[in-house]
Amino acid sequence: MEKHVIELSNALAAAGHEVVLLTDPSYAPFIQEGVELIPFNYQRSRYSPRLLFSLLKALRKLDPEIIHCHGSKAAQLVSTLDSALHVPMVATVHGIKKRLKFLRRFDAVIGVSKHITRMLSHTPNAVTIYNGIRTPEIISRSEQARLKQSLSIAPDDFLWVAVGRLAPVKGFDLLLEAMPQVDGHLLLLGDGPERASLEAQAESLGIRPRITFAGHRDDAQRLLQCADQVVISSLREGFSYVFLEAMLTRTPVISTDVPVANEILPPELICKTGSSDALAALMQRVQRSPVDLTGIMTDCAEHMTLDNMARSVQELYRHLLPQDKQQAPHE
Incomplete structure (x- = not known):
């Protein structure tokens, strides 16, 4: 707000x-x-x-x-x-x-x-x-590679990116529960009261080496563009700025069933809220068969x-x- x-x-x-x-x-x-x-x-x-x-x-x-x-x-x-x-x-x-x-x-x-x-x-x-x-600056592939390297993320890793305050409503605990079922590295951008418990959860799930907790970053909009797939795992949203930033930077995104993603994305890129299994299944599906969002991204860039x-x-x-x-x- x-x-x-x-x-x-x-x-x-x-x-x-x-x-x-x-x-x-x-x-x-x-x-x-x-x-x-x-x-x-x-x-x-x-x-x-x-x-x-x-x-x-x-x-x-x-x-x-x-x-x-x-x-x-x-x-x-x-x-x-x-x-x-x-x-x-x-x-x-x-x-x-x-x-x-x-x-x-x-x-x-x-x-x-x-x-x-x-x-x-x-x-x-x-x-x-x-x-x-405001229409974000689109960064180059070489800049994306440099940013990944600065966070010690392997260049060939499939990169999932999630952004938001580390609070229960964002569903990051469910996202971590989903990660053992999918390949790739998860970059979490944001800080908040749940950080310590989320880090402990990643340890207990045996996925800590595949998770980067980057904290608050002034360059979050640029780091978002490094994603092979942005993930919104929220339990509740009024309006997801992360979704809009992904669309305007031409970055693929999937989401739980929350606004505004569920009003714009095709149904096959939305999963029910509160279920790590549903989120993992969606993540697996888009890894195997990416969905072309060019038309939706262009429409968002023109109107939102x-x-x-x-x-x-x-x-x-x-x-x-x-x-x-x-x-x-x-x-």
């Missing part, structure tokens, strides 16, 4: 709109010229009268033409203030753990995948706008970009604004 908010805000500002972020000051290093950050502390309970009053005071001072909320807490707070604000309100839903009835008060609700939008069927004015990213996402959001804003205010909405 943080990545989405920063990139969308920067893109809207670059398009000439005035964008104000009411958020934690830790965002400051990542925002570009044209985005104003007003530090705001959301730490108190969403039911705190003091927090609600502070937010109302800040919004009235800004006098925005559009209010766009990200995350359930911000959306619930703003929905409570609806009757006092009198401006169009938009909420983006990045993931759903429960029914969010307060979203009915919003003029538009964006789901970042079709799956999320379907779960918002009780909410009027729900639309799907896929996340987008940051520019397209920002244009779709701007069109939604314009639809909600009065005719005389459609040129320069605030966020």
Whole structure:
């Protein structure tokens, strides 16, 4: 969600709109010229009268033409203030753990995948706008070889790459359980609370020499391109950026049955969630018979970009604004 908010805000500002972020000051290093950050502390309970009053005071001072909320807490707070604000309100839903009835008060609700939008069927004015990213730099084969060598991965090894926070929801324990049934080397990019237990699991399965735990890497997008196959093993996703980065770098990907991969990939590249055997069977199948994803990759490269996402959001804003205010909405 943080990545989405920063990139969308920067893109809207670059398009000439005035964008104000009411958020934690830790965002400051990542925002570009044209985005104003007003530090705001959301730490108190969403039911705190003091927090609600502070937010109302800040919004009235800004006098925005559009209010766009990200995350359930911000959306619930703003929905409570609806009757006092009198401006169009938009909420983006990045993931759903429960029914969010307060979203009915919003003029538009964006789901970042079709799956999320379907779960918002009780909410009027729900639309799907896929996340987008800047088109990544495509690296050369020689650069891929150099990166593999830097991680001591043999050049002839079939390379599986998985990316994400090392947390239970990403299903990396299931991926490790699948690895004894397939050939090749697994590169895990990311860090998190499960790292020690995952390393211990790899030892106990006897596959530790075939697993590289690379931790957090600033060059993860480049390392992703070294993969013979990217694997998404998640139990739950709102929108998988890893899938999109794979598509836009023309890197083959398989996935468990999670958005947005299950909305775009052919069914033969999707397996059920929570099953290491199903994941291993899918991995074996694509090793034997790779699936040509050229058409899907080209379509994603044309449509699932940051520019397209920002244009779709701007069109939604314009639809909600009065005719005389459609040129320069605030966020």
